[in-house]
Amino acid sequence: MNISLRWVHRTLLASLLLIVTALGFFTWQYFFPVQAASGWSYRVAYEDIQKAAGLARSADGGILVSQELQDGQGSILLIQPDGEREVVVAGLSKPDGMLATRGGLVFSQESGDKPVSFLQDGRVSSLFQGNTVQGLWDDGHYLYAIEDRKGDGRLWRYRWDDRQLSVVRDNLSETESITRCSDGRMLYSEKESGVIRELREDGRDPVVLDGLRNPTFLLCDEQGLWISEDSTHRARLLLVDAQGRQTTVLSFLKAPQAIMALEDGRYLIAEGGRDRVLELNMPRASGADG
CATH class of the missing domain: 1.20.5 (Single alpha-helices involved in coiled-coils or other helix-helix interfaces)
Structure with missing residues (x-):
C-alpha cells in the first residue's frame, strides 16, 4: 500500500x-520582448487595439487599424495624430485587408461570404462579393483581392472603370496577401506551404521564396520585400533585399499582420497577438546627426 x-x-x-x-x-x-536586428529599433505606438490586423493612412493624416474580431464584433478604428480614437466602421467579421485608394478605403472581411467594400465620405458600399477575402492590392486601374481558403481560394481582379470582375486564379490554398514590386513583379503568399509565388501570365506562378514559417502580409518598397509571419509565438518580420539577402528585422513577435511605411524610415506593424501596433525605425546612416 x-x-x-x-x-x-x-x-x-x-x-x-x-x-x-x-x-x-x-x-x-x-x-518575452520583441527583439530587433542590430541597428533597428522599435517602440509601442498604439496599445489596446483588439487583434490589430490591417493598416492604412486616412486622408486627414490619421491611422486606420482593423480590429479582427469575429461574428460582427470587428471594426475599423481611426486614430488621429493627437491620439483621439473613433470607430468608423462597426459590425464587421474579421476585417483584415485594408487599402487606401481613390479618396477612400477598400477593406475585406475574412469571414464567410462577405463583400469587398469601399468606405468613402462616411458611407460604405459593396464593390463585389468574395469568400474569405484577405489580401488586397490596387494599381490604379485594377483592384486585386485574394481569398484565404483551403484549396478553393481565388484571386479576383476588379476593374474600377466599368466594374468588370474576373477570376485570375482559382484553386488556391491559404493565400493571404498580394503585392506588386517596383520591378513589376506581382507576388502572393501561401501560408501553409511557407512560400511566396510570382504571379505570371502563363499561369505557372513559380516559387520565388520558400522555407518560410506561415508567411502572411507582403509589402514591397525601396528597401525590398517585407514579409510578416502569422505565427502565435516567435514570429518574425523579414526583409529580403534586391540581392536576395534575408534579414530578420524583428523576432519574438506574436501574430504580426500588416506593415505600413511612414516617413523618415519608419514603419508601423500590427501585432494582433498582443493587441497593439509597433513603430519600427530603420538604422541611421553612418555619420547622421545625433
Whole structure:
C-alpha cells in the first residue's frame, strides 16, 4: 500500500511539474520582448487595439487599424495624430485587408461570404462579393483581392472603370496577401506551404521564396520585400533585399499582420497577438546627426 501511495504521489508530482513547466514556457513566450536586428529599433505606438490586423493612412493624416474580431464584433478604428480614437466602421467579421485608394478605403472581411467594400465620405458600399477575402492590392486601374481558403481560394481582379470582375486564379490554398514590386513583379503568399509565388501570365506562378514559417502580409518598397509571419509565438518580420539577402528585422513577435511605411524610415506593424501596433525605425546612416 505504501509503495502504491508513493507511486501515485510521484506520478502526481511529475504531472504537476510538467504542467508548471508548460505554463511557464508559454508565459515566457508571451511576455518575452520583441527583439530587433542590430541597428533597428522599435517602440509601442498604439496599445489596446483588439487583434490589430490591417493598416492604412486616412486622408486627414490619421491611422486606420482593423480590429479582427469575429461574428460582427470587428471594426475599423481611426486614430488621429493627437491620439483621439473613433470607430468608423462597426459590425464587421474579421476585417483584415485594408487599402487606401481613390479618396477612400477598400477593406475585406475574412469571414464567410462577405463583400469587398469601399468606405468613402462616411458611407460604405459593396464593390463585389468574395469568400474569405484577405489580401488586397490596387494599381490604379485594377483592384486585386485574394481569398484565404483551403484549396478553393481565388484571386479576383476588379476593374474600377466599368466594374468588370474576373477570376485570375482559382484553386488556391491559404493565400493571404498580394503585392506588386517596383520591378513589376506581382507576388502572393501561401501560408501553409511557407512560400511566396510570382504571379505570371502563363499561369505557372513559380516559387520565388520558400522555407518560410506561415508567411502572411507582403509589402514591397525601396528597401525590398517585407514579409510578416502569422505565427502565435516567435514570429518574425523579414526583409529580403534586391540581392536576395534575408534579414530578420524583428523576432519574438506574436501574430504580426500588416506593415505600413511612414516617413523618415519608419514603419508601423500590427501585432494582433498582443493587441497593439509597433513603430519600427530603420538604422541611421553612418555619420547622421545625433
